[in-house]
Amino acid sequence: MDFPYEKDSKERLPYEHYIKIYQSMKPEDMASRANIPYDAEKRLFTIRLMGVTYQVSWPEYEARHLDREDIGYYPLEDAANARILVLRYLTEGAAAPATGKFLTYREIPWGEVYFKQFQGRCIFRLAFGFGNKLEKFKEIMDNIGAAPISNGDAGYEFEFLNDLYLRFLLWEGDEEFPPSAQILFSDNFPLAFVQGEDMAVVGDVSIGVLKAMSK
Structure with missing residues (x-):
């Protein structure tokens, strides 16, 4: 994702930081820790965000929605805050079952x-x-x-x-x-x-x- 203007540095700099970490990590390790499905042959994660299913590539980190053409807004494709948030989850977070609380x-x-x-x-x-x-x-x-x-x-x-x-x-x-x-x-x-x-x-x-x- 491009951030061509200096006014975007608040999001551009974190994005550049985390994309480097993402590209340096083994996708299988990220998938296991975050409990996110990963297709090693196609090099694609499958991620659900707000009712929409996306395929996210590694190492490019390109996202493409697979369903819900009726929604018309797909933040994982082009919203910087959503893209950085998911990068942080993949590179730093850990999955755990919810207890219902x-x-x-x-x-x-x-x-x-x-x-x-x-x-x-x-x-x-x-x-x-x-x-x-x-x-x-x-x-x-x-x-x-x-x-x-x-x-x-x-x-x-x-x-x-x-x-x-x-x-x-x-x-x-x-x-x-x-x-x-x-x-x-x-x-x-x-x-x-x-x-x-x-x-x-x-x-x-x-x-x-x-x-x-x-x-």
Whole structure:
């Protein structure tokens, strides 16, 4: 992926750093540690992200979606934050089974330290983006294959990345109170992404998909 402008250095420099690590590692080792299917003959990982299946090449790191032509937005192909996030998972993260428990951002390592940033960047964005558009929110969540849950005025559980799950909960605003939201992470996330910043990017990417699909 090209970052031709200096203004993109915030994403270009991490991308260049992690792509070098990715290309230097054995893909079989990454596949085993992250529990991501890998076809050694074709040199392709198979990755699910927000309801879409992608093939991702090694060592080039080119992504191509295989399904869901109706969605029209494929962040693993051209969104820098999603591409860097998946690079970090493949090169640093580890897969573990979820127990069924979900964590708030405050409950993950370093989450208390970065909560204010996460609240503004993700929770408020979800609340004010969809808190007064519950029907549109439900339509989009149904479209990505999310499962409705009983929490909130509208709540859904969905797979963000292979075997890593999120819950988005919304409470509708009214004349007296603004809309509110909560984002919960399956308890295997802290092994998959070791930094609090990564979890904020998870929120960025997932809400970005919802925003793109709402247009």
